[in-house]
Amino acid sequence: MSAANPGATSPQTVHVPLGDRSYDISIGNGNLAEVGRWVTSLRKVTHVVLISDGNVAKYYQQPVEDAIAAEGIRVTSLGVPAGEQSKSVPTAQSLWEAALADRVDRKSTVVALGGGVVGDLAGFVAATMTRGLDFFQIPTSLLAQVDSSVGGKVGINLPSAKNIVGAFWQPKGVLIDTAVLKTLPRREYLSGLAEVIKYGVILDADFFAYLEANVQPMLNRDPAVLQKIIARSCELKAQVVAEDETETTGLRAILNYGHTFCHALETVSGYGEYLHGEAVSVGMLCASRLGEKLGVFDAESTQRQAKLLSALELPVATPKLSETAILSAMQRDKKVEHGKLRFIVPHAIGKVVLTPDVPSEMALAAWREGIEDESA
Structure with missing residues (x-):
């Protein structure tokens, strides 16, 4: 740990093994400055379409643009409004047309600089423009760093359903700089922690216990703890994606623990009322109560999650x-x-099961029981 950067940590690499679609996730503190050399070390690149939103662009667009341009790469920077509403057909169309206007071709490369919305949207644009462009992920929110930037799911929303239009399109690399989380609004940061907790519930009881023991360091955004929880989350997701890349066996569906309730909450309340991780938090507890009703999960473990x-x-x-x-x-x-x-139903902390034929009334009862009694 250097005196110049007291938060410095040794960089880590997590490999996502997918045959000819394999790639690495580079995790460090302060490594965003290396983005130009990082991109050129992985691919021959002459033109980058850099996609970001207004919240992220004001901090990081110019440094990233300069670092990429320093490698002799032409950069087209495109912006979208911040927020879930940008994951839409009209926004995707505006990006296709803007990229085309600046001479995108089949050798152009898309770089997503932002949170989950930007990553999903830019990845979808990459997957569909000229029938598929290489793309890189530079996630700037905790939620994107531990979840949406890894695994190749890209897409947009329709007014009636979230993430219903999309593709599986793997990035060529993911660069994670924990230092960018310093500028992430507190609510957004806390939202990302819900997805971290999800990994403990679905796959790793020891990791869940580690999270329980490190609440204050996580709230304080401690660099060493951040790198540990991000790396472990990426490792767990990479394991699942490697075994079921396109959700054909059902294994990858476990990553959607709580998300059936979550996506319904987001859709019915109006996109943007809840941040995604906030809706995941509510949804996981609904799924946990559903496990109790099915007789496969215990109330004490539900309470551990809630606590x-x-x-x-x-x-x-x-x-x-x-x-x-x-x-x-x-x-x-x-x-x-x-x-x-x-539904993805928990059987124990560290183990969940994809469960078919769940009666709708039972699912609604699990939802209903989470409503606070205002008369209490």
Whole structure:
């Protein structure tokens, strides 16, 4: 640890093994300055389409643009409004047309600089422009660093369903700089911690216990703890993606623990009312209560999740919304098969199971029980 940078940590690499689509995730503190050399070390690049949003661009667009241009690469910088609403057909079309206007061709490369919205949107543009462009992920939110930037899921929303239009399009590399989290608004940062907790519940009981023991360092954004939880989250996701890249066996679906409830909440409440991680927090507890109702999970483990989520200042109560609308949104979830609801249900901390044919009334009861009693 250097005196010049007291938060410095030794960089780590997490490999995502996918045959000819394999790539590395480079995790460090202060490594954003190396982005130009990093890109050129992985691919021959002559033109980059750099996509970001207004919140991120004011801090990092110019440094990233300069670092890439310093390698002799032409850069087209395109911006989108911050927020979930940008994951839309009109925004994607505006990016296609702007890239085309600046002479994009089949050897151009897309670089996504931003959180999950930018990563999903830019990746979708890369997957569809000229039938597929190379792209790199530089996630700047915790949620994107531990989840959406890894695994190749890209896409946009329709007004009636989240992430329903998209593709599997793997990046050529992911660069994670924990130092950028210093400028991340507190609410956004806390939102990302929900996805970190998810990995402990679905795959790693020891990791979950580590999170329980390190609440204050996480709240303080301690660099060493951040690097550890980001690296472990990426390792766990890489393991799942390597075994089920395109969700054909059902294994990758476990990464959507809590997300059937979460996506319904986001859709019915209006995109943007809840940050994604906040909705994941509520959704995980709904799924946990569903596990109790199915007789495969215990109330004590549900309480462990609720206690940890609350300690990290994440929402745990279910809002009062139309149950008809919630059920309708859940029935449009990507995990629905032959019209039947399927949920990721916990059996123990560290183990979840994709469960078919869950009665809709049982799912709604798990939702309903999370609503706070205002008369109490």
